[in-house]
Amino acid sequence: MGIQDVIEGKKQWRAHVARVKALPPDYQIVYKEMQKYLFKVGPIDLSEGRLLPDIVDFFEEGVASGKGVLQLIGPDVAAFCDDLIKGTRTYADVYQESFTANPGPTEK
Template structure:
């Protein structure tokens, strides 16, 4: 990864953050909670993927149609996020595989 890649990545992230800040306050709160949840349990390719920008796209469409954020995703933010990443490999999957690969061995 060169310097140009880093600079371009920062530009993209700043543009993404600006889009989030343009959302209504209730959408921003839910987005931030989703982001925290996904960074904690989410897919391995979250940083390189399109999931977060696609969530913002979805939210922008909801705002344009006049819907509240909870009308779009429901009351359980974690369940909505889990549904988004259900077919994606997560860090929890990697950890579980590493444990399953060495059954009966314990760290000392």
């Protein structure tokens, strides 16, 4: 990864953040909670994928149609996020695998 890749990545991230800031406050709050959740347990390729920009696209469509954010995703933000990442390898999976692959000393 060269310096140009880093610079381009920063430009894309700043443009993404600007789109999030343009959303209504309730959408921003839910997006930030989703982002926190996905950064904790989300897919390993989150930074390389289109998941976060696709969420902003989805939210922008919801705003344009006049719907509230909870009308779009439902009352449980974590459950909505889990449905989005269903079937993808997550950091939680890697953490769980680290325990099964390297069992600790057994007690006597």
